[in-house]
Amino acid sequence: MSLSRLIINNFRNLTAVDLELSHGFNFLIGENGSGKTSLLEAIFYLGHGRSFKSHISNRVINYERDHFVLFGRVEEAKHEWSVGLQKTRQGDTTLKINGEDGKKISDLAHLLPMQVITPEGLTLLNGGPTYRRAFLDWGLFHQHNEFYNHWANLKRLLKQRNAALAQVRNYAELRPWDIELAKLAHLVSDMRAVYAEALRPEIEKTCQFFLPELEITVSFHQGWEKESEYSEILMQGFERDRTVGYTMVGPQKADFRFRANGLPVEDVLSRGQLKLLMCALRLAQGEYLITQKSRQCLFLIDDFASELDPTKRALLAERLRQSGSQVFVTAITQDQLNQMHWQGQQSDKRFSVTQGKIVLL
Template identity: 35%
Template sequence: MQLTSLSVQHVRRIAAAQISPADQTNLISGPNGSGKTSLLESIHYLATARSFRASRVSEVISHGQTALIVSGELKDSAGVNSRVGVEKTSNTTRLRINGEAVTVASTIARLVPVLTFNTESYSLLNGGPANRRALLDRLLFHVEPEYLRTLKTYYRGLKQRNALLRANTTHKQVVYWDHQLEAVANRLDRWRGACISTLNEYICASALNERIGSLELEYRRGWVAEESFSNLLAANSVKDRDAGTTTVGPHRAELRIKVGGKLAKTVVSRGQGKLIIATIVSAQARFIREYALEPPILLVDDLASELDRSACQAAVDALISTKAQIFFTAIESSDLPASLCESAKVFHVEHGQVHPTVMDQ
């Protein structure tokens, strides 16, 4: 999927802006606080109706305004155009695709796959298991049509089982939900395991992996592999009643990021961590392109910081090789490799104003 035009109103410092991005590589330059990241945030809103850096929309709407509005034209790999619009106030969300109202954000999210690479991405290495499970869930949402429904079914069943555990109801009532959960848990596990296996193939083939040294994703399903899920739930019933919650299952799955057999967060520097994230994001983009049959949009914020010239060039090459449409940001265009600047469409942002720039040859 490619974004061919973008219109932004009242997103942080950006009062109003319109751009027509290039099909593949775009560079947004400007001083700190000028609105570069806000432009990426606007694209993320268009794709998900959510911010990637604020939990409350009131933090994103420009001062003195009551709503933000983002709209854009998109073109898929078959050349079919779609128009998407998002309008958000502190209390309401209005979504449209081709002029028709949409009631759930997942409809837009499925149409516009987007991946972000920014300072928050370090949570993949340093954050809790939920951050890494979310990576899996987002990927599988885009490539497996039944994944979101199955995941919601699992969590509804889990909620029912946990309520029964806390209410100290009969064993028979709990066992009913044990069997209901087993089928959906096994489906989630199969999808997740296959996804990680494919991502590891892409990571192994990445040129960045030579710089990092044996990067690998290790998947742990959330329960003992040799046991059937319902039998394990039954065996854990006393423990679960005491805890008031279900202690095994896909909701406890873990994705461990390892380098040379050790947890990455214990052995890598910030710069190496950035290369790891670039490798994983590149693998995600390839996974979406090959299995959803549409390349995603990549939002890459401040890539150059904490990387030397050689490492930055390697990260850029890996990201561009995905054939995704990419939006990079940098304070100065010269912060990024010359090869990127020469091939990219460049926009300069200052004081919330966005202008296309012609690079010196």
């Protein structure tokens, strides 16, 4: 899967962009504030229906306009899809796939798996478990069609339980709901555990490649005591949950932790090593999808590689090249790209970005 064409209207400072893209590497070169990150953000938006920078969608609409439009042509093997997304300041969203309305964001996301590597993405390692759950769930979403429904239902049931905690008179009233919730919790957790276990060797191998000096290990934590029946845990925790007003343990607390030589990575790794680890994780997961599902995965790499040392940058470029993925890389100058050893190939494209205008070099 790759994006062969991208049209952007009124997304941040990108008022009118229309690009024919390379299926290999696309380099975006431009000064600070020219619109490089905005371009990656627009691609991300097209695949997620939201930004990786701001939760407020009005922020991405050009200051002087009342809506933005994104259009992409997606190609995979011999198939082609056109995807379009429009969002207004009033909050109306129009989403079309091959001209058809009534599509959901999850349909878009299925079509466009992507991994983002940005400096902010370090939260995967030094942020809360939410980021690592999102990492795991990304893989499950693309690996198993049914995961999304289970996950969405679980979220809904948990929300309902939290609301009900304040209303029920005793636990008996909540019990039938908890039994349903527990079934889903086990289902989702088991899927997470199986996926985490399958991904583990891939991660460890990729970490060996990027950080051979460290022994990186990963472990999945389901969010409640191992081997325990979740419905029992819910029953035992009822009074406490009622006091605090929400469900304290469960799959909403799951985590996927990384250790280096037995210690939590965020405590012992340098910033540079953390960045490298983050690259390795995203790469391993993207590659795993490619091999498991014969699907491609897009990589968006922002300002990032510039902070890695040249040999590691070259390793990253080489691995991405081998994966056959479509890659977007931003840099401030061509020199920087040269120093990064991002060796160009004929199919690659370079674009210059200047004050929101993007032209092929």
